[in-house]
Amino acid sequence: MDSTLAPADHLDMHVNGRLATVPASAGMTLLQALRNDCALNGPKYGCGLGECGACTVLIDGVAARACVIPVAAAHGRAITTLEGLGSETAPGPTQQAFIECEAAQCGYCLNGMVMTVEALIRRKPDPSEQEIRRELHHNLCRCGTHVEILQAARRAAVLHRMAGQVLDAKDPV
Missing domain, CATH: 3.10.20.30 (Beta-grasp domain)
Structure with a gap:
């Protein structure tokens, strides 16, 4: 500066x-x-x-x-x-979900995907697949990892609920 x-x-x-x-x-x-x-x-x-x-x-x-x-x-x-959202040694729930689901190839779009999912989950803790798709519609991924990104978004919602100690009966553990 x-x-x-x-x-x-x-x-x-x-x-x-x-x-x-x-x-x-x-x-x-x-x-x-x-x-x-x-x-x-x-x-x-x-x-x-x-x-x-x-x-x-x-x-x-x-x-x-x-x-x-x-x-x-x-x-x-x-x-x-x-x-x-977290650190390398202690990633936040959304970051952890993307790691677990291997939802990146080149990684360039990853920031936008993670931040968009984070905003969605903060606003709507249990989004439907359609809501996730709608939210991510304008985030571009040229590598084609869309399936893994959608999986990571669903997993992120679960991890956020687990971090808040609010488990839903349908949550995979």
Whole structure:
């Protein structure tokens, strides 16, 4: 961060539970701030048009395409990236589900898939297969791991319920 910028040239946002101060550059997207100023590699630059989903983050718990959101729109907001869901040694339930179901090939779309599923489960803890498909409809995977991704989304719902100690009779254990 350039320390010569005046404080008014900075924005504060809460990224993965921590305060982050980033330059308020005109034309800067949230994705650029997250990757360049916060050194987070979860959200990826894919299409730059908000159409592929590789850049998906949660803004106040809602899935959003960071490549088309001006960084100024994130001022004072809670931003969660893939890194904020868990760690390498303690992945969050959605991350664990994708690992267990081997729901990745090249992995480029994975950030968007995981973040979209996370947002869905936070909003609807037991989504139907149709709801999962509808939610992931605009996330692109060129490798063809769609079957495993759908399986991981269903497993993620189970793992979230298990983490909350709320088991449903139909949950596979």
